[in-house]
Amino acid sequence: MKCVLLSKRWTTFQWWNRPSQEYTYQYCTLKDLLDRFAALLDNRGRRYEANNMWTDAPMKNLIPQMHRIAEEIPDAPSHLYVLWWSPQGRKRADMAFSMESKLWMSLYAITDDDKLDQKHSEYVIRSFKEISRYSKGTQLADENLVGHPARFMSPANYRKLEALRRKHDPYGRFFSYMRVPLDFEAIRANL
Numbered sequence: 001m002k003c004v005l006l007s008k009r010w011t012t013f014q015w016w017n018r019p020s021q022e023y024t025y026q027y028c029t030l031k032d033l034l035d036r037f038a039a040l041l042d043n044r045g046r047r048y049e050a051n052n053m054w055t056d057a058p059m060k061n062l063i064p065q066m067h068r069i070a071e072e073i074p075d076a077p078s079h080l081y082v083l084w085w086s087p088q089g090r091k092r093a094d095m096a097f098s099m100e101s102k103l104w105m106s107l108y109a110i111t112d113d114d115k116l117d118q119k120h121s122e123y124v125i126r127s128f129k130e131i132s133r134y135s136k137g138t139q140l141a142d143e144n145l146v147g148h149p150a151r152f153m154s155p156a157n158y159r160k161l162e163a164l165r166r167k168h169d170p171y172g173r174f175f176s177y178m179r180v181p182l183d184f185e186a187i188r189a190n191l
Contacts, residue, residue, distance in 0.1 A: 046077075049109040049120040050142035051127065053150065054085075054101035057134035062103075065131045072127070074109045074120060081106040096157050099137040106142055121147060145179045152177075159187050166191060
């Protein structure tokens with residue numbers, strides 16, 4: 001079976017008049033493609049900094065931001081992952097972690113060098129803080145609640161969950177979130 005592997009070569013052109021990236025196609029076997037993917041997933045010795053967000057913002061607002069993020073992204077395997085989720089039209093059961101949107105973006109700064117931890121942490125936090133006006137919240141999967149607390153469920157659902165936690169775990173034996181947004185702290189304080 002033949003497949004095509006897309007690889008990237010960076011250019012320095014501005015996004016509005018030329019592509020900021022060039023792509024070249026390399027023919028490969030499916031095994032080559034899967035082996036390459038497995039190598040990216042092999043995280044032994046790698047250090048990850050991550051952040052993510054849900055958004056309904058139009059692409060015309062997001063693309064300039066994505067270009068800015070891409071201009072500063074650390075070397076591969078660091079990457080910006082964009083997933084078109086499109087939950088609209090589907091009825092969801094009442095679930096605590098109800099945060100969804102049309103698009104999920106997740107940014108990963110990955111390295112083997114522990115000297116880059118601070119730089120990468122600052123990069124992923126700053127990158128999404130700069131576009132937080134477009135964010136509906138975060139998904140509890142590779143989020144960065146310590147550096148960038150964001151909603152991960154609706155305030156009403158957070159209130160219900162915290163009331164249940166207080167009732168069934170009054171001594172706080174089950175670990176909670178490392179950090180929550182200020183409006184969630186206010187909810188917890190008023191229970």
